[in-house]
Amino acid sequence: MxxxxxxxxxxxxxxxxxxxxxxxxxxxxxxxxxxxxxxxxxxxxxxxxxxxxxxxxxxxxxxxxxxxxxxxxxxxxxxxxxxxxxxxxxxxxxxxxxxxxxxxxxxxxxxxxxxxxxxxxxxxxxxxxxxxxxxxxxxxxxxxxxxxxxxxxxxxxxxxxxxxxxxxxxxxxxxxxxxxxxxxxxxxxxxxxxxxxxxxxxxxxxxxxxxxxxxxxxxxxxxxxxxxxxxxxxxxxxGGKNAAIILADADLELAARLTIEGAMKQTGQRCTATSRVYIEASVYDEAVEKLIKYAKQIKVGETMGPLASRQQFESVMEHIARAKAQGAKCIFGGKPVAELSHGYYVEPTLFVDVTHEMDLAREEVFGPVLAIFKVADYEEAIRLANDSEFGLSASIYTANIQKAFDFIERSEVGLVQINDETGGAEPQAPFGGMKNxxxxxxxxxxxxxxxxxxxxxxxxxxxxxxxx
CATH class of the missing domain: 3.40.605.10 (Aldehyde Dehydrogenase; Chain A, domain 1)
Known part of the structure; x- marks a missing residue:
């Protein structure tokens, strides 16, 4: 032979x-x-x-x-x-x-x-x-x-x-x-x-x-x-489709900074990356402004690297194009970085007007893309956060200790973060998720x-x- x-x-x-x-x-x-x-x-x-x-x-x-x-x-x-x-x-x-x-x-x-x-x-x-x-x-x-x-x-x-x-x-x-x-x-x-x-x-x-x-x-x-x-x-x-919740009583500066870090670190190529954020209506506009502020501080090519391969680059760009075609509104980024065309660089990308019927709300992107949702209150936020086939990580930003403990109990994930981003793991702590x-x-x-x-x-x- x-x-x-x-x-x-x-x-x-x-x-x-x-x-x-x-x-x-x-x-x-x-x-x-x-x-x-x-x-x-x-x-x-x-x-x-x-x-x-x-x-x-x-x-x-x-x-x-x-x-x-x-x-x-x-x-x-x-x-x-x-x-x-x-x-x-x-x-x-x-x-x-x-x-x-x-x-x-x-x-x-x-x-x-x-x-x-x-x-x-x-x-x-x-x-x-x-x-x-x-x-x-x-x-x-x-x-x-x-x-x-x-x-x-x-x-x-x-x-x-x-x-x-x-x-x-x-x-x-x-x-x-x-x-x-x-x-x-x-x-x-x-x-x-x-x-x-x-x-x-x-x-x-x-x-x-x-x-x-x-x-x-x-x-x-x-x-x-x-x-x-x-x-x-x-x-x-x-996989993961990790959600963050920002309530009206949260430290909005902290919440916005950590949500962007959670979404964009390692160019979003983490199974624990923040992919969705649900913001209480009364602070929605202010929180979105702060999310944009922190996204603007990212220096692509310096503090954020390229996507890992051509296949990954094409996959992320296809997710962005499909989100736009399905009616989501891109309020920041959404394009390859023209001056860095020698590499697989994509801008940090923020979408609003996303519904739970859209692919962006359900599919893992594995890139620097964040879907932003406006919710009436905590109950709507946790219901939508749990509305996913995935259950790896989730976070909540709040000063309300009762809601924080309720979130710990009701969040359908293996990793729960309170006033912190969805990513991160320490070697002494068990790591893993629920659902798929x-x-x-x-x-x-x-x-x-x-x-x-x-x-x-x-x-x-x-x-x-x-x-x-």
Whole structure:
């Protein structure tokens, strides 16, 4: 049988689309299968290593990440478009994630339980799953892989990781750093290629025991359909259509500034980005003026980077055109940046006169576009905020503590923010959504062990000493 030839892919800078920043060799199906098998063989020795020792490797990796912060941030910025300061923040966040999970190696891996028999000892013990497939997106090329890989490793699993092809160079840099940190060979294997080709290999391999994926709902559903019948453990983090509510008693300056930050940071390419804002009628005009004021302060090309690819650029522009065609009114932005035509730059964009029947109110744009709605009161705001197939994050700006607590209870999302923007996550806190935003287990924090381990219950009989 003929051996499949490796494809070589060139990576281009979305801020300057004529600049090739490097090349990456894509793996074949046979190479991917071999890497899965190698990770399977590495599992035995890795899983028997002390969890404290595994944690020490993560500590070393965190130190290396900070040591390589500037070149890694510059590479990732050129590969997917975030500004270098945004990428430096992501590298620091990655180091925090590694340090948090490094400490997991020193925490309890089970508990002792009382038995009805004085002759027995009863306890639980968490054990790793085996080989875990991790499939990550392009929008957070450092943080998202690390918040999956770090817990997988510290709990004793081996990993086959497929980063998005759009950030293949960044993925390889991270994988190389893990080896420098002392991670044994094949404990983490990286495979480079298109998800449509290699994803199926990962999903269907009998060696792979679990799949953790972050990406689109369409691909997530495909994974669920293919891996579910195979009885694999599945963790899916998918889309969002996140809403903010600004009530009349809110600090409007704070609310407007954070709403724009939530919508436009990372050029809106976050699953937690603020996509909709509902403003109480009595302060609507004033709040909209402030939203425009803060949108004007964004310097495209300096404080806001380009969209990550031509495909993403065309998708966002198509969403903007459709919103206009359906009757929404663009009050700011809405166009490519003419003087930055060498890159995939789009203006921060604000729409009013949006109805809930329009696509802009329902579909994830994944770009710097905010839909603004006028509502009569809090009750209408929360009803419309919940009127979505997604349920990842939501925020409310108010000085009313009763409404804030009511919002916590009634908001149909996994992440609730009070007087803060919809984005943001800390490594010690569980991350995930409701409805079509997530399937399966939460990520990060103590919740991570629920996905990356399984509990054994152990009974030892005859423990009581008896005098002869």
């Amino acid at each position: 003929a051996t499949e030839t490796r494809e070589i892919r060139e990576q281009y800078n979305p801020a300057n689309t004529s600049e090739c920043i490097g090349k990456i060799e894509l793996h074949t199906v046979e190479e991917t299968e071999a890497k899965i098998e190698a990770s399977g063989k590495a599992f035995g020795e890795w899983s028997r290593m002390s969890s404290v020792a595994r944690g020490e490797i993560l500590h070393k990796m965190a130190d290396l990440l900070i040591e390589h912060m500037e070149p890694l941030a510059e590479l990732a910025s050129k590969e997917m478009g975030k500004t270098v300061p945004e990428m430096i923040g992501e590298v620091k966040r990655g180091a925090s994630i590694l340090r948090y999970f490094a400490q997991e190696g020193m925490r309890a891996a089970g508990e002792v339980l009382p038995s009805v028999s004085e002759e027995k000892m009863l306890f639980t013990k968490r054990v790793p799953l085996g080989v875990v497939a991790i499939i990550t997106p392009w929008n957070f090329p450092i943080a998202i892989p690390l918040w999956k890989i770090a817990p997988a490793l510290v709990y004793g699993n081996t990993v086959v990781w497929k980063p998005s092809i759009e950030v293949a160079l960044t993925g390889q840099y991270i994988a190389d750093l893990f080896l420098k940190a002392g991670l044994p060979e094949h404990v983490l294997n990286i495979v480079q290629g298109r998800g449509s080709k290699l994803g199926t290999v990962l999903i269907k391999s009998p060696i792979v025991k679990a799949i953790s994926f972050t990406g689109s709902n369409a691909v997530g559903q495909q994974i669920l359909n293919e891996a579910g019948p195979l009885n694999k453990k599945i963790q899916l983090e998918l 935003s997530s399937t399966g287990f939460r990520e990060q924090g103590q919740a991570a062990k629920e996905f990356f381990t399984v509990l054994k219950t152990v009974t030892i009989n005859g423990i009581r000493y008896k005098k002869s």
